[in-house]
Structures are given as structure tokens and as C-alpha cells.
Amino acid sequence: MATKLKKSKLYQTGWKVCAACLLFIMALVIFFCGVVFSSVTKDWGRSILTEENFYDTVELRNLFFSTLDKAVLADVYYESEAKIQSGEKVDREALLAGFKRYYNIIDGVITGNTEINDTYDGLIVYGVIPERLEDKFIEYQELVETRLPQYRQMYIQDQLDEYREAVRYLEGLTNFYYFVEDEQGRVIAGNATRAEVSSKSHTIMLSAEFSSDNFSDKSYYAYSNAYVENSNYRVYAAVDEPLREGDVFYDLYQEFVLAKTSMPYLFVVSTIASLIFMICLVYLIRVAGQRKKGGQVKYL
Missing domain, CATH: 1.10.287 (Helix Hairpins)
Structure with a gap:
């Protein structure tokens, strides 16, 4: 019951x-x-499940590579503000392609029979401009003479902004070490000495001829950079262990x-x-x- x-x-x-x-x-x-x-x-992929060591994660390697990109951009490609401001770092092909795109200029008979001069403020005529295109030619010529110099200055200012942003980012790091040396082995840029970088466990070296990757015991993918490959410089970089407070590397470690x-x-x-x-x-x-x-x- x-x-x-x-x-x-x-x-x-x-x-x-x-x-x-x-x-x-x-x-x-x-x-x-x-x-x-x-x-x-x-912000993590499968490595948060598979990796016990922070230095073996894909995310750290990605951050390291993106930081290395900024170092190469600032000290291998741009080198200094003076070189940017002088126009030495202007990529002519990229500049003119951007100018034509900005003003909706379509290549044709006029652009095929003319060339923009080296000072970016006038046209050199090589062929004969058909009479029916005379008005279009004058319009294009005025754009080149009056607008292209201004566009070039905007282009250079964008380069300066990119360079300064990269420098500020690198100056704010406490766990990233690097230096750039020329083909004679002279250190020309960086935030560390050769001895400081060599003493670290997680390093990478880049040059046009070869590279050395000792970043971690597990290799995910190789790093390459066109600016380094087209230069006579060698770039050495490392990340600290253990990490110290104060930058994005430490923040990423805390997230891990x-x-x-x-x-x-x-x-x-x-x-x-x-x-x-x-x-x-x-x-x-x-x-x-x-x-x-x-x-x-x-x-x-």
C-alpha cells in the first residue's frame, strides 16, 4: 500500500x-x-582544443607574422619618413592605376598614345590624337596637370600614415624583438641587438636567399615577404618567453x-x-x- x-x-x-x-x-x-x-x-580555432603550449598555437604565429609584416613595411620597404616624403617610395604603377580608377578614366586611344611624365604633372604625346577625340584629350590633359599632383600628394600622405602607424605599433610592444641588417651584416634598424634576438627560443630569420624558422616545435606554414625577397636585407625577429605585460602578445596569452x-x-x-x-x-x-x-x- x-x-x-x-x-x-x-x-x-x-x-x-x-x-x-x-x-x-x-x-x-x-x-x-x-x-x-x-x-x-x-578568436581561437582548433588549437585552443589541441594545443597545451601557447607558443604552438596558430593564433600566436599569425600575430607574430602580422607584427613582422609591420616591421618589414616600416624598416625594409619605407625605411624612413624622409624617403616617403621625397616620393622615392611611390609605386608608379599603383599610383596611376589608382588615379585612373578614382577619376573613372578608361584606357583607350588617348592613354595608348600618351604617357604621364616622371614629375606627374603633364603628358608626353607619342602618337596622333584623332580629331574626334580632341575634346576628350584636353579633358584628360587637364586632369593630369591639375589633379594628378594632388592625388600624388594624397598617395604619399597615405604612405606616411601607414608608416607612422606601423612605427607606433612596434614602439608599443614589449615582447617582440627584431633587427634588420644589410648584406654586410650591419644592423640598420630594429628594437633589439643581435645578441638579444639570438638569446630567445622563438625566432625567425628572413632574407632573399633563405629563411630559418625556429618559432615553435610545430610548423604550420612558412612565412614569406615580397619586400624582403626583393631587397638585400636580412630580418631577424623573436618573441619573448615568458611574456611580460603591456602588449598584444601578452593579451593574447591571457585569452589563451x-x-x-x-x-x-x-x-x-x-x-x-x-x-x-x-x-x-x-x-x-x-x-x-x-x-x-x-x-x-x-x-x-
Whole structure:
């Protein structure tokens, strides 16, 4: 008799309400765990699951390479503000292509029979401009003489901005070391000495002839840079270990630590919550509409 009464309690409304509330709470817990997991791993790929060593992650290598890009841009390609301001670093092909695109100039008979001079303020005519295109030629000539010099200054200013941004970024780093040397082995730029870079465990060396990658024990992909390959310079770079506070490398490391330490807890909590959720769900399905075991199912 007592056993029947005990069993029938599972079909009482109070138990069903409790199970429904617990089901809802567990659903919220599972959702919350998913949100937290997505938040702490949003900038990470599979390496957050597979790598235990921060220095073996693809994300660190990507950050290192993007930083190296800025170092090469500033000290191998641009070299100095003076060279940019003098126009020495202007890429003629890129400048003229951008100018034509900006003013919607389409290559044809006029551009085919003319050439923009070396000072970017006039045209050199090589062929004969058809009389029917004379007005178009005059319009194009005026654009070159009046607008191209201004566009060239804008182009140079963009280069200056890019150079200064790269320099500011590099100056704000505390864990990235590099230097650039010429073909005679003379250090011409950088923020570290040869000895400082050589003393680090995670290094890379680039030159036109060959490169050496000792960044980590696991190799994901090789780094290459067209500016280095087209120069006589060698670039040496390294990242510190252990990392010190104060830059993007340390921030990325903190994100890695947070993600790695959070994942086991999130997994345990979400697993327990999922188990309770399934038990409640099965229970509610089993007792839905019944007042006792084997009783008639009643619909509201």
C-alpha cells in the first residue's frame, strides 16, 4: 500500500512543476555555458582544443607574422619618413592605376598614345590624337596637370600614415624583438641587438636567399615577404618567453589561459546540466497527463 502511494507521488502536479522548473533552469545553464564558451574561444580555432603550449598555437604565429609584416613595411620597404616624403617610395604603377580608377578614366586611344611624365604633372604625346577625340584629350590633359599632383600628394600622405602607424605599433610592444641588417651584416634598424634576438627560443630569420624558422616545435606554414625577397636585407625577429605585460602578445596569452582554464569547468557543468535536463524531459514525457502509473492520459 505504501509502495503504491510512493509511486503515485511521481505523478502529482507538484512533482511535475518542479521537474518543469528544473528543466527550464538546466536549459538556461546549458545556454549560459555555450555563451561563455563562445566568448572565451571566439578568436581561437582548433588549437585552443589541441594545443597545451601557447607558443604552438596558430593564433600566436599569425600575430607574430602580422607584427613582422609591420616591421618589414616600416624598416625594409619605407625605411624612413624622409624617403616617403621625397616620393622615392611611390609605386608608379599603383599610383596611376589608382588615379585612373578614382577619376573613372578608361584606357583607350588617348592613354595608348600618351604617357604621364616622371614629375606627374603633364603628358608626353607619342602618337596622333584623332580629331574626334580632341575634346576628350584636353579633358584628360587637364586632369593630369591639375589633379594628378594632388592625388600624388594624397598617395604619399597615405604612405606616411601607414608608416607612422606601423612605427607606433612596434614602439608599443614589449615582447617582440627584431633587427634588420644589410648584406654586410650591419644592423640598420630594429628594437633589439643581435645578441638579444639570438638569446630567445622563438625566432625567425628572413632574407632573399633563405629563411630559418625556429618559432615553435610545430610548423604550420612558412612565412614569406615580397619586400624582403626583393631587397638585400636580412630580418631577424623573436618573441619573448615568458611574456611580460603591456602588449598584444601578452593579451593574447591571457585569452589563451582564460579559455584553457574555463573549458574543463564549462564541460563538467554543461554535461551535468544536460544529464539533468534529459532526466527531467524523459520524466515529464512519461508522466504527462497522468495522475497515477498506468492511468488514463487526460488532455487539457
